[in-house]
Amino acid sequence: MSDCGGHTACACESHSGEPVICFKGVSFSYGHSLVVEDADFDIYKGESVCIVGPNGGGKSTLLKLMLGLLQPDVGTVHLLGDTPKRSRARVGYVPQHIDFDPLFPVSVLDVVLMGRLTRRSFGFCSRKDTERAMEALQQMGLAGKAQVSFAALSGGQRQAVLIARALVADAEVLLLDEPTAHVDVAAEERLMASLKALRKDLTLVTVSHDLAFVSRSVPKVVCVNRCVHVHPTTELTEARLRELYGFEVRMVQHDHEHLDSHGGHHHG
Amino acid sequence: MGDFFKALLDPDMAFLRYALFLGLIGSVPLGAVGTFVVARRISYLAAAIAHSVLGGIGGALYCREALGWGWVHPMLGASIVALLAAGLIGWVSLRARQREDAVIGAIWVTGMAVGLLFIARTPGYIDPMAYLFGDILLVTAADLWIAGGVGVLILGVLGVWHRQIVAVCFDAEYALIRGVRSDWVYVLLLMLTALTVVILVSLVGIVLVIALLTLPPAIAALGAKSLWRMLFVAILLNIVFVFFGLGLSFALDLPTGPSVILVAALVYLVANGFARILKV
Numbered sequence: 264m265s266d267c268g269g270h271t272a273c274a275c276e277s278h279s280g281e282p283v284i285c286f287k288g289v290s291f292s293y294g295h296s297l298v299v300e301d302a303d304f305d306i307y308k309g310e311s312v313c314i315v316g317p318n319g320g321g322k323s324t325l326l327k328l329m330l331g332l333l334q335p336d337v338g339t340v341h342l343l344g345d346t347p348k349r350s351r352a353r354v355g356y357v358p359q360h361i362d363f364d365p366l367f368p369v370s371v372l373d374v375v376l377m378g379r380l381t382r383r384s385f386g387f388c389s390r391k392d393t394e395r396a397m398e399a400l401q402q403m404g405l406a407g408k409a410q411v412s413f414a415a416l417s418g419g420q421r422q423a424v425l426i427a428r429a430l431v432a433d434a435e436v437l438l439l440d441e442p443t444a445h446v447d448v449a450a451e452e453r454l455m456a457s458l459k460a461l462r463k464d465l466t467l468v469t470v471s472h473d474l475a476f477v478s479r480s481v482p483k484v485v486c487v488n489r490c491v492h493v494h495p496t497t498e499l500t501e502a503r504l505r506e507l508y509g510f511e512v513r514m515v516q517h518d519h520e521h522l523d524s525h526g527g528h529h530h531g
Numbered sequence: 532m533g534d535f536f537k538a539l540l541d542p543d544m545a546f547l548r549y550a551l552f553l554g555l556i557g558s559v560p561l562g563a564v565g566t567f568v569v570a571r572r573i574s575y576l577a578a579a580i581a582h583s584v585l586g587g588i589g590g591a592l593y594c595r596e597a598l599g600w601g602w603v604h605p606m607l608g609a610s611i612v613a614l615l616a617a618g619l620i621g622w623v624s625l626r627a628r629q630r631e632d633a634v635i636g637a638i639w640v641t642g643m644a645v646g647l648l649f650i651a652r653t654p655g656y657i658d659p660m661a662y663l664f665g666d667i668l669l670v671t672a673a674d675l676w677i678a679g680g681v682g683v684l685i686l687g688v689l690g691v692w693h694r695q696i697v698a699v700c701f702d703a704e705y706a707l708i709r710g711v712r713s714d715w716v717y718v719l720l721l722m723l724t725a726l727t728v729v730i731l732v733s734l735v736g737i738v739l740v741i742a743l744l745t746l747p748p749a750i751a752a753l754g755a756k757s758l759w760r761m762l763f764v765a766i767l768l769n770i771v772f773v774f775f776g777l778g779l780s781f782a783l784d785l786p787t788g789p790s791v792i793l794v795a796a797l798v799y800l801v802a803n804g805f806a807r808i809l810k811v
Contacts (some may be wrong), residue, residue, distance in 0.1 A: 332707070332708070351708050351710075352710040356705065357707070358537070361702045361704075361705070363702060364570065367701060368570075368760070369697065370757055376694075377705065379710070380710075384694050384711075386694075411756075
């Protein structure tokens with residue numbers, strides 16, 4: 264019997280139209296280890312949603328299920344009204360990190376241009392693609408680094424390049440896995456500004472450990488610790504966080520809502 | 532080197548010109564494909580493919596000499612087995628990761644064992660060493676045409692698919708999300724590696740050809756800021772190594788394959804030393 268209580272999500276707002284991302288009774292396990300249990304939630308067009316939860320709780324797994332990189336054991340996942348495999352080319356994805364070879368000599372521009380790639384990309388890329396990639400780099404404040412080796416950048420700059428790569432895909436949905444994991448405060452502020460500018464056009468789904476980032480960035484939170492619960496950020500109470508993380512989490516109210524955590528768990 | 536240049540122009544020394552031309556023709560696909568092999572860190576897969584090629588060479592020699600099928604060229608047998616080995620190794624490395632090393636090792640030694648058995652059963656004396664370490668006397672005018680054709684095919688495929696290959700080498704998961712068939716592109720790279728290896732088998736042999744596939748791109752990678760610069764420098768280095776290796780072999784009456792590889796290895800060591808000093 265599921266200890267998620269069967270119904271794992273709440274409808275936070277009423278929405279019209281088809282959801283952009285739809286999970287229906289999804290369970291997934293790595294071998295015998297159940298990682299996501301009976302997840303049942305929708306994300307609608309233009310929404311900005313953050314996925315939070317402890318390490319190993321299933322946050323990144325949820326993103327990979329959305330992208331069709333993993334197949335659910337039970338249930339169905341729909342992305343943009345179709346299967347993830349058919350629709351994922353319309354999604355911009357920023358991984359938490361990439362296992363790239365630092366001796367692999369690709370320039371920043373080369374990496375961003377990978378966002379323009381399709382199954383039918385043959386020969387050299389077009390001038391339009393290069394212009395689009397330069398625009399995205401400009402947007403991320405990295406236009407001057409276009410010809411620099413990707414390996415020569417700092418962690419935060421690499422993250423910004425991967426976001427630019429996701430942006431040039433002309434995506435309808437942007438999935439970001441830990442976008443502030445390797446960035447300093449200044450870079451995080453720039454990223455926040457860029458995400459705020461993007462929010463007008465895009466559906467944004469962000470995985471984050473950073474509760475401060477969540478509290479001031481998004482109105483809706485998907486809490487994952489094997490079970491999945493969806494709340495408006497304003498309803499993210501100390502009790503709910505204690506239930507999610509398994510230790511005390513103190514909320515501190517500033518000008519904007521801000522969450523502070525104890526018990527060794529990091530925050531912004 | 533003066534005698535070497537004279538010998539190249541000597542009408543009776545056609546074998547030397549064939550060896551040089553084959554080396555120069557092979558340098559281009561070797562440098563180009565080798566760049567991706569080094570960048571993707573699949574040199575050991577390329578070595579397994581190269582060694583399994585002996586099965587194809589032995590099979591082709593047997594068909595030609597024992598069965599009388601004169602149209603079967605050793606490079607044809609080598610190409611077929613190399614492509615089969617590439618497909619099998621690609622499938623194993625993508626689908627059966629737990630046993631990857633063991634299966635790749637099995638393909639490596641099985642190909643060699645089958646080749647040696649075929650050669651042992653082939654009428655007349657055939658020295659397996661000539662195929663393992665190269666023999667410039669094996670190079671014929673027909674080899675140049677075949678190598679040229681295969682080289683153009685390799686560069687053509689690389690030209691058409693290079694963006695997808697670069698993306699898969701850099702971040703296969705993201706390429707998959709963009710709609711690229713990452714697995715197929717990876718196997719395509721292995722197939723290109725297989726055909727590239729076959730081109731220079733007669734000149735430097737199946738054991739030594741891996742050095743020309745990997746050392747020049749590894750040297751080029753030391754200071755390269757882009758993949759294209761690495762690729763062009765690797766091609767240029769291959770041409771230099773073939774030319775000076777052949778010249779050294781002629782001047783000192785040494786086997787050609789090991790001479791070419793020793794020149795490449797020496798430059799690799801010196802370049803790494805300089806890179807360490809300059810902290811490139």
